Amino acid sequence: MSEITKQSLSELIKNIKDKKLSSTEVTKAFVERSEKSKKLNAYVTEDFSAAIDKAKKFDENPNLDLKLPGIPMAVKDLFCTKNVKTTAGSKILNNFIPTYESTVTQNIWNEGAILLGKLNCDEFAMGSSNETSFFGCVQNPIDKDLVPGGSSGGSSSAVAAQLTPITVGTDTGGSIRQPASFTGIVGLKPTYGSCSRYGIVAFASSLDQAGPMAQNVRDCALLHEVISSYDEKDSTSIDFKRNNYVKELTNNIKGKKIGIPKEYRVDAMPKEIEDLWKKGIDYVKDCGAEIIDISLPHTNYALPTYYIVAPAEASSNLARYDGVKYGFRADGENLIDMYEKTRSEGFGAEVQRRIMIGTYVLSSGYYDAYYLKAQKVRKLIKNDFDEAYKKVDAILTPSTPSSAFKIGEKTNDPVSMYLNDIFTVPVNLAGLPGISIPAGHDAKGYPLGLQIIGKAFDEQNLLNIAYAMEEKINFKNKITDWWIK
Amino acid sequence: MSIDLKTIKHISKLSRISVDEKKAEKLAGDLNSIFEFIEKLNELKTDNVQPLTSVAKTTLKLRDDEVKSKNLRDQIIKNSPQENEDYFVVPKVIE
Numbered sequence: 001m002s003e004i005t006k007q008s009l010s011e012l013i014k015n016i017k018d019k020k021l022s023s024t025e026v027t028k029a030f031v032e033r034s035e036k037s038k039k040l041n042a043y044v045t046e047d048f049s050a051a052i053d054k055a056k057k058f059d060e061n062p063n064l065d066l067k068l069p070g071i072p073m074a075v076k077d078l079f080c081t082k083n084v085k086t087t088a089g090s091k092i093l094n095n096f097i098p099t100y101e102s103t104v105t106q107n108i109w110n111e112g113a114i115l116l117g118k119l120n121c122d123e124f125a126m127g128s129s130n131e132t133s134f135f136g137c138v139q140n141p142i143d144k145d146l147v148p149g150g151s152s153g154g155s156s157s158a159v160a161a162q163l164t165p166i167t168v169g170t171d172t173g174g175s176i177r178q179p180a181s182f183t184g185i186v187g188l189k190p191t192y193g194s195c196s197r198y199g200i201v202a203f204a205s206s207l208d209q210a211g212p213m214a215q216n217v218r219d220c221a222l223l224h225e226v227i228s229s230y231d232e233k234d235s236t237s238i239d240f241k242r243n244n245y246v247k248e249l250t251n252n253i254k255g256k257k258i259g260i261p262k263e264y265r266v267d268a269m270p271k272e273i274e275d276l277w278k279k280g281i282d283y284v285k286d287c288g289a290e291i292i293d294i295s296l297p298h299t300n301y302a303l304p305t306y307y308i309v310a311p312a313e314a315s316s317n318l319a320r321y322d323g324v325k326y327g328f329r330a331d332g333e334n335l336i337d338m339y340e341k342t343r344s345e346g347f348g349a350e351v352q353r354r355i356m357i358g359t360y361v362l363s364s365g366y367y368d369a370y371y372l373k374a375q376k377v378r379k380l381i382k383n384d385f386d387e388a389y390k391k392v393d394a395i396l397t398p399s400t401p402s403s404a405f406k407i408g409e410k411t412n413d414p415v416s417m418y419l420n421d422i423f424t425v426p427v428n429l430a431g432l433p434g435i436s437i438p439a440g441h442d443a444k445g446y447p448l449g450l451q452i453i454g455k456a457f458d459e460q461n462l463l464n465i466a467y468a469m470e471e472k473i474n475f476k477n478k479i480t481d482w483w484i485k
Numbered sequence: 486m487s488i489d490l491k492t493i494k495h496i497s498k499l500s501r502i503s504v505d506e507k508k509a510e511k512l513a514g515d516l517n518s519i520f521e522f523i524e525k526l527n528e529l530k531t532d533n534v535q536p537l538t539s540v541a542k543t544t545l546k547l548r549d550d551e552v553k554s555k556n557l558r559d560q561i562i563k564n565s566p567q568e569n570e571d572y573f574v575v576p577k578v579i580e
Contacts, residue, residue: 099560193541206539238543304523315500322501324573326564335576340503352502353515356493359500360516373526375536380529382537414515415522431540456540 004029005162009071009219012165016062016069023062023070023114027055030072030116034163039483040139042158044077045085045118054114066112067226074164076155077118078125079105079210080199084115088201089123089133089151092321092328092346102199103231104168104210111226116164120154123348124318125175125203127151128420129410132350137407140183141479142446146404149179155213156183160477166214166223170200172207173306174400174424177436180213181399181449184438184477186220186466187213189424191456192431193238196231204313205236207306207428217437217467221245224459243460251468254288258465259392263299264423266401272442273398280396280439280450283472284465292392296384301377302426303418308361308374309429314351315358321346353414382430389455394465397423399436399449423451433459437466438475445478488516 001007001015004026015021031048051072058070080086080098087093101109109115122132130138130153138153140146141161148157152169156179159167169176171189180187188211195210202208212223225246230239260281265274281291323329323342330345332338347355361370388395401422410417427434433456436449450469454462493513497504504512558571567574 096564099557099563193543232546232548235545236539236541238541239546298529301526301529304525307519307523308526319501323566324575325561327566329566332576335578336501337503338576339501343501344503347502352500353512353519355500355502356496356512356516357519360488360492360496363496363499370523372536373531375538376531376534377526377529379534379537380531382540415518418519418522429540 005033007165008215009165009222012071013069016071017064023055023058024052026070027051027072027114030164034116036484037161037163040141040157040161041136042119042138042154042161042163043074043117044087044089044120044135044154047084047115047117051114051116058112058114063112067222068108068111068113071113071165072116073108073113074116074119074158074167075105076121076152076167076169078121078170078201079168080201081105081115081118084118086118086201087134088125089121089135090347090351091134093201094134094328096326098199100199103196103229103233104200104227107227107229108168119158119167122151122153123351124201124314125151125170125172126314126350126354128174128178128417129405129407130154131407131411132348134348139483140404141483142183142404144482145407146446147182147407149182149404151175152179152213156180156185156187159183159185159213159215160479166212166219168210168223168227169213170208170210171428172203172310173428174421176211176213177399177424177434177449177451178420180436181438181447182404184447184475185213185215186217186435186437187211188220188224188435188459189427189433190224190228190459191433193236194228194457194459196229196234196237198231198233202317204310205317206313207310209428217463217470218246218249220435221249221463240457245460245463248460249467250464251287251471253284253465253468256289256394256461256465257292257392258284258289259292259294259388259395261294261296261299261388261395261397263296264397266422269401273401273448276440276448276450277398280469283469284396286472287468289465294388294392294395296388296426298377298380298384299426302381302429303422305374305377305381305429306425307357307418308370309378311354311358312362312371313358315355315362318351318355378429381426385430385432393455393461395453397451397453399423399451403442403444403446403448427453432456433462435462435466437470437473438477439473440475441478447477488513488520
């Protein structure tokens with residue numbers, strides 16, 4: 001048997017079910033490796049001793065019929081966890097201890113998993129590099145001083161570095177897929193409405209969606225199966241028949257029609273990304289799928305649309321942080337002064353910037369010119385996909401326009417940071433599922449990802465295509481454990 | 486279009502985020518470059534397009550109006566920065 005932390009989720013489950021490993025052994029192994037990996041700054045809150053206690057308790061009377069029997073798991077610090085601090089990467093929630101559990105994490109614990117701790121992320125999930133977190137940036141295990149992507153940067157770093165066998169992140173404009181691509185792991189953003197948003201700290205409610213981040217497609221399918229559920233506590237949760245994603249997983253994608261959108265050939269795209277994309281096309285052809293050229297004519301308008309819709313929703317969602325009900329409070333001379341100081345001291349620069357943008361585009365006299373306009377363009381973007389899906393089953397694109405960049409490289413230029421999400425944002429605007437799978441390396445040895453975009457509620461097909469491609473790609477992450485002395 | 490300092494002050498008031506001169510200047514610069522990028526949408530004619538307000542095609546479900554959680558007082562005030570028995574405490578509002 002290989003070293004515990006090197007095993008995939010599926011291997012760990014098998015070994016626990018076969019009684020070759022106990023939950024305590026597995027949990028201790030991940031705790032130990034996490035303890036040795038503090039340099040990565042992947043965790044905001046560690047819950048290690050409680051995790052080991054829970055594992056021991058699990059082993060006393062193990063229920064091996066569960067889907068995640070005694071599996072330790074750290075989760076993004078955007079999910080409310082009962083009695084465990086939940087910060088959303090923000091100073092304003094630095095002392096917030098939820099009295100309730102998010103539906104997604106509850107689904108995970110119901111299947112026997114054990115919380116290891118809470119993973120770092122960009123403040124309120126607003127960022128593409130994890131640098132906006134109040135708790136500092138996270139190191140990408142691929143190389144020193146490289147960003148792990150964002151906003152689920154602690155999550156991508158922790159899975160790639162094997163501090164947790166698997167995790168859940170959230171994706172509003174690419175926050176699962178982009179960090180997955182930057183760290184050489186698999187990340188799925190499900191269809192809007194398939195995973196409950198109840199108990200997830202809200203950023204942009206019409207775009208936010210939770211999803212799995214894993215070492216391989218099978219693990220990803222398994223966690224998706226656990227977290228995808230109808231929930232009456234989320235009024236946008238959708239009641240549809242969910243698949244047995246693992247049982248129905250197949251690499252037979254013969255005859256599937258895969259679309260290649262010409263608009264994703266953006267200016268100044270590095271040649272290695274273009275080459276990767278071509279390789280991806282060859283892989284799906286090898287699997288017996290058919291390639292069809294398609295057009296998504298409004299692709300270039302997705303980012304400007306996103307930077308109206310998302311901040312508008314954020315400015316409204318974040319109005320709740322007023323220093324009264326929970327979280328940080330600054331002293332003020334009067335009530336208004338207290339509000340203004342609390343929010344000025346409690347939110348970081350990027351969050352303040354987005355609240356300001358959102359407030360402006362919703363303000364009297366500008367609503368029609370910006371917010372309404374963006375909603376109309378959003379419709380055009382969705383129509384593009386609807387049109388394309390008359391001809392194809394799924395769409396293949398690069399996940400990001402570049403590999404991971406250095407910490408500090410883009411912090412002074414918000415627009416260049418935003419451009420990172422150019423391939424992922426349209427998917428959120430249209431509410432579709434998208435998956436990023438590791439597909440190769442650039443000249444520096446940094447991982448590059450390919451994205452597959454599916455029809456709404458067609459996660460099974462998406463996972464199958466990813467599964468078939470994964471087998472052909474045979475990707476190996478190049479990680480040297482440089483952060484462990 | 487350009488966002489001046491007066492507009493920044495106005496938005497900061499609406500947002501309930503205090504800004505000093507230095508921060509206002511930085512924000513004006515950032516917001517102007519972001520809005521320059523956003524202005525790209527004006528290339529599109531959208532007069533006859535219906536705005537998209539929800540990607541989900543489903544309509545909201547009706548449910549019975551019944552109380553499911555009760556006696557949450559302690560939980561609700563547990564995380565407040567300052568409370569007094571059953572109440573949140575805020576700076577004095579009425580002189």
